[in-house]
Amino acid sequence: xxxxxxxxxxxxxxxxxTVEDGLVRGTGPFAGGQATVVGIDGDxxxxxxxxxxxxxxxxxxxxxxxxxxxxxxxxxxxxRMSRRDELLGLNECLAHLAKALLLADLSGHPTVGLIYGHxxxxxxxxxxxxxxxxxxxxxxxxxxxxLPSVARVTKLPLDRLEEMAKSTPVFAPGLDNMxxxxxxxxxxxxxxxxxxxxxxxxxxxxxxDLRDRLGAERGGRPVARDxxxxxxxxxxxx
Amino acid sequence: MESLTFRHSTKRPLPGAVxxxxxxxxxxxxxxxxxxxxxxxxxxxxxxxxxxxxxGDVWEAVVADFVARAQPGGIRISINDGGARPDTVFLRLLxxxxxxxx
Amino acid sequence: xxxxxxxxxxPDALSWYEATARQRVVALADPGSVRExxxxxxxxxxxxxxxxxxxxxFDDGIVVARATLDGDPVLIAAQEGRFMGGAFGEVHGxxxxxxxxxxxxxxxxxxxxxxxxxxxxxxxxxxGETAIAETMRAIIEVRAxxxxxxxxxxxxxxxxxGGGLIAGTCSRLAVSEGGRISVSGPEVIETNKxxxxxxxxxxxxxxxxxxxxxxxxxxxxxxxxxDTVAAFRxxxxxxIGRAPAFDLATLEAEQARLQDxxxxxxxxxxxxxxxxxxxxxxxxxxxxxxxDAFDQIVTRIxxxxxxxx
Numbered sequence: 074x075x076x077x078x079x080x081x082x083x084x085x086x087x088x089x090x091t092v093e094d095g096l097v098r099g100t101g102p103f104a105g106g107q108a109t110v111v112g113i114d115g116d117x118x119x120x121x122x123x124x125x126x127x128x129x130x131x132x133x134x135x136x137x138x139x140x141x142x143x144x145x146x147x148x149x150x151x152x153r154m155s156r157r158d159e160l161l162g163l164n165e166c167l168a169h170l171a172k173a174l175l176l177a178d179l180s181g182h183p184t185v186g187l188i189y190g191h192x193x194x195x196x197x198x199x200x201x202x203x204x205x206x207x208x209x210x211x212x213x214x215x216x217x218x219x220l221p222s223v224a225r226v227t228k229l230p231l232d233r234l235e236e237m238a239k240s241t242p243v244f245a246p247g248l249d250n251m252x253x254x255x256x257x258x259x260x261x262x263x264x265x266x267x268x269x270x271x272x273x274x275x276x277x278x279x280x281x282d283l284r285d286r287l288g289a290e291r292g293g294r295p296v297a298r299d300x301x302x303x304x305x306x307x308x309x310x311x
Numbered sequence: 312m313e314s315l316t317f318r319h320s321t322k323r324p325l326p327g328a329v330x331x332x333x334x335x336x337x338x339x340x341x342x343x344x345x346x347x348x349x350x351x352x353x354x355x356x357x358x359x360x361x362x363x364x365x366x367g368d369v370w371e372a373v374v375a376d377f378v379a380r381a382q383p384g385g386i387r388i389s390i391n392d393g394g395a396r397p398d399t400v401f402l403r404l405l406x407x408x409x410x411x412x413x
Numbered sequence: 414x415x416x417x418x419x420x421x422x423x424p425d426a427l428s429w430y431e432a433t434a435r436q437r438v439v440a441l442a443d444p445g446s447v448r449e450x451x452x453x454x455x456x457x458x459x460x461x462x463x464x465x466x467x468x469x470x471f472d473d474g475i476v477v478a479r480a481t482l483d484g485d486p487v488l489i490a491a492q493e494g495r496f497m498g499g500a501f502g503e504v505h506g507x508x509x510x511x512x513x514x515x516x517x518x519x520x521x522x523x524x525x526x527x528x529x530x531x532x533x534x535x536x537x538x539x540x541g542e543t544a545i546a547e548t549m550r551a552i553i554e555v556r557a558x559x560x561x562x563x564x565x566x567x568x569x570x571x572x573x574x575g576g577g578l579i580a581g582t583c584s585r586l587a588v589s590e591g592g593r594i595s596v597s598g599p600e601v602i603e604t605n606k607x608x609x610x611x612x613x614x615x616x617x618x619x620x621x622x623x624x625x626x627x628x629x630x631x632x633x634x635x636x637x638x639x640d641t642v643a644a645f646r647x648x649x650x651x652x653i654g655r656a657p658a659f660d661l662a663t664l665e666a667e668q669a670r671l672q673d674x675x676x677x678x679x680x681x682x683x684x685x686x687x688x689x690x691x692x693x694x695x696x697x698x699x700x701x702x703x704x705d706a707f708d709q710i711v712t713r714i715x716x717x718x719x720x721x722x
Contacts, residue, residue, distance in 0.1 A: 122679075125672055132668055135661055154597040154605045160622050160684060161675055162633045163596045164572075168549070168581020169667055175553040176664055194533075194542075195596045198578050202546035217538035226535050227465060243461050243503065244538045256543040282547055285507065294540045296460055297507035300451065304477055304511025307450040308488070308519055312466055333453045336433055337470040338495040345453050345471055362468050389456075391468050 074189055074210050074263050076114045076146060082267040083108075083144070096123050097146055098130045104142070104272050109134040112146030112187075112200070119196035120153030124166040127200070131173040140181040142275055145174065147201045148190025167199035174203040183275040188213045188248075188257070202256060206274050209248055209257045216246030242293040253293025255284040313364040317357045317374045321384035324352035325411055332410035335403045342395040344388060344407045352385045361392035373397045377404040386411065424642040429567040430591045432642065434476050434491035437527055440642040441565075441649070442480035442489065449478040450515075451508060459502050461537045470496045473504035477512040483650055485522035488512050494529030494570030501530065501575060502537040506544020513551035516560055523561040523653040524552075526583065531598065532574015545575035552582045553659060561585065561656030565645050566592035567638065571623070573598045584659075584722065585652035587636040587645060588625035590704075594633060595623040617700065621684040626699055626707060630688055631674065632716045639704040657720040666721035674716070691716060 090099030090110045095117025100107045111127045178184045186204035191214045224231040238245030242253035251257045288294030335343040424440040451457045453471035474496035492499040533541035564580045566572045567589035577596045599613035628634040638644035678687045688696035711717045
């Protein structure tokens with residue numbers, strides 16, 4: 074689905090969401106109130122400027138104090154890779170955006186990520202992965218690194234990696250694998266109106282970080298939950 | 312990855328009462344050695360996981376030298392190898408034994 | 414829990430950069446106070462690296478422990494930069510996440526994260542990336558509970574990729590000359606954008622752009638340390654005592670701070686131009702300055718110290 078189709082399905086009565094330089098901002102009527110929308114469209118890389126534009130919008134929503142849902146729509150590239158961005162502290166700017174979303178969550182705003190295209194690395198962590206619930210549309214393509222690049226770094230032949238990727242979701246790019254690790258909670262049905270599906274997600278939000286539990290149940294992260302739990306248990310005993 | 316295990320009898324237990332120790336890091340040309348005081352006092356076992364196959368006889372010789380010199384009775388030694396040279400391995404084994412004697 | 418038996422070390426003499434993760438933890442904490450969770454004897458190793466024919470480490474490249482620091486209970490995580498570049502794999506990441514969750518239970522005086530990482534371990538990329546997101550959320554929950562999370566950065570792998578983002582969520586950061594903080598590494602930028610954009614072999618450029626001094630001068634880090642464990646210990650104790658709250662006011666202040674930085678320095682091509690605009694008289698001399706001389710400079714830079722993090 075395109076962003077326009079998504080917004081149309083989310084807000085059948087219209088909305089004020091705009092896209093400027095690939096940055097998505099605005100609001101729409103949702104569940105009897107208003108939802109804030111931020112995001113990245115068109116496979117746009119996320120640099121220092123974009124990160125601060127989005128964090129501004131998130132902080133404004135928090136300051137409004139209405140605990141309205143915040144939707145984070147993502148079709149991005151990775152972080153913007155440049156000398157300027159690193160010089161200006163890209164790590165601080167991306168972390169700041171993630172912190173704004175995490176603060177919104179702590180302040181009672183349901184935060185829902187919606188990945189409908191690509192996203193990777195720092196841009197993915199600072200946006201979709203900083204939400205409470207991350208939903209995806211079929212065709213979304215989150216990744217850390219594409220397989221040819223993985224082949225270069227690991228010095229393994231591409232065909233062997235492709236073969237391994239079939240049985241091991243832990244390293245290969247793609248939506249199914251991110252679902253298996255628990256990073257993506259749910260894949261939405263594009264043939265049904267999105268507003269109801271997102272409303273259900275918001276209503277079903279549970280406390281705590283469920284991702285390692287989902288990763289264990291789905292087999293994409295076989296040991297993370299048990300390892301984290303073992304650390305907590307040993308810390309308690311000691 | 313190749314796994315090798317060597318078992319030796321020793322004339323005496325390794326002195327000291329330290330239950331376990333670790334030394335080294337798994338990195339290129341380096342290795343980590345975990346020592347645990349869990350075996351009968353005259354037994355020593357050394358298990359190695361190495362990414363470089365085909366050097367079993369070299370490992371066997373280094374381990375035999377180390378056992379003869381340190382007499383690490385009672386100690387199970389586990390090695391994660393990152394492709395260390397035999398002299399590095401020998402040095403680290405002695406270092407590990409010293410940590411257990413402390 | 415097994416008591417750590419890494420070679421004992423004199424914190425004044427021990428180089429942070431050269432030390433292993435375990436040596437750093439033992440020398441940083443009060444003598445004899447370290448109790449490691451999931452120690453190497455438990456062999457919680459990566460279930461994935463054998464698929465790639467790669468050697469594993471008994472601790473998956475991270476030490477997580479409790480200890481005391483000047484008598485106060487703290488939790489400590491230390492990444493081993495020499496094992497797989499300190500990268501986040503499934504077990505590695507889960508140990509850090511578990512430690513942060515334990516902090517909510519135990520309410521220590523602080524959590525210390527000794528970063529030494531290239532980012533995500535590609536062989537376990539999805540697990541590593543997800544663990545980084547979990548870590549960031551857990552840090553925020555710990556901070557919101559009033560527990561400072563202090564990052565210490567001075568290892569050979571630096572603090573790159575998702576590690577840089579995690580560092581950006583900490584309450585305070587201490588960094589040494591060797592501690593680089595960045596998202597995209599020099600090689601990554603060069604591979605994707607060409608050597609004109611970033612020549613990764615130009616080490617002086619790397620240090621100027623991502624190194625500890627640049628981060629300290631621009632307020633990206635809160636303390637600059639000599640490369641000894643003792644210096645990092647002193648910095649950690651100081652920073653624990655003045656950690657900012659995590660709330661809307663702090664993030665509004667950070668928003669303003671970062672926007673101001675971009676407005677003032679967004680057209681600079683090189684770090685030396687930024688330092689000059691900050692008021693450093695002889696920016697070319699900064700890279701070669703010793704810690705004392707550099708500290709003198711920092712005291713005159715308004716942007717270096719703030720609570721906006």
